[in-house]
Amino acid sequence: EAQVTQNPRYLITVTGKKLTVTCSQNMNHEYMSWYRQDPGLGLRQIYYSMNVEVTDKGDVPEGYKVSRKEKRNFPLILESPSPNQTSLYFCAIYGGMGYGYTFGSGTRLTVV
């Protein structure tokens, strides 16, 4: 069974302090993605990756960076977090037909 592990689950940080949210999968899926979810705005895609060293912007990439140096890991980097990046973040993999997306448990980030 596909699993996506995100860390940390909860994080409170201050404006401007660089942080990384890690994401790893236990499968060998090529596609990985990051979403943020805010009340009333639904799930919005930040970045996605089609394979190692292949990443692309989603709908709301500003203020975020990602890297895909190996297939299993897809960290989300906030170089200089701001309060408007306070949100619930999800990492996901896509397994294709019959499996769809598998999401991580989420990371609740608060930037003060």
Next chain:
Amino acid sequence: LAKTTQPISMDSYEGQEVNITCSHNNIATNDYITWYQQFPSQGPRFIIQGYKTKVTNEVASLFIPADRKSSTLSLPRVSLSDTAVYYCLVGPRGKNYGQNFVFGPGTRLSVLP
């Protein structure tokens, strides 16, 4: 990308069958229909996927008419624990098509005792 339209919210009572319909008028020939369920503070969870006619698994059924311009997720005998947001997504099959799926606002189902 096929645009989808679902009701924003629905109410039901325990033990009833719930049908949530999704419209996708511009669905493409190679598009599949997938439904997800999301509980508060959790990531969406895959429920069911289909291409045409009817698909059934242990938790739901998916009905797709011949023209495929809509689909209906059917939840038999709902319980309080089925209270969640349900998303209808339409897009092509294949492992590298994940970016084609857009999560809209979904349908907020409230199951009442």
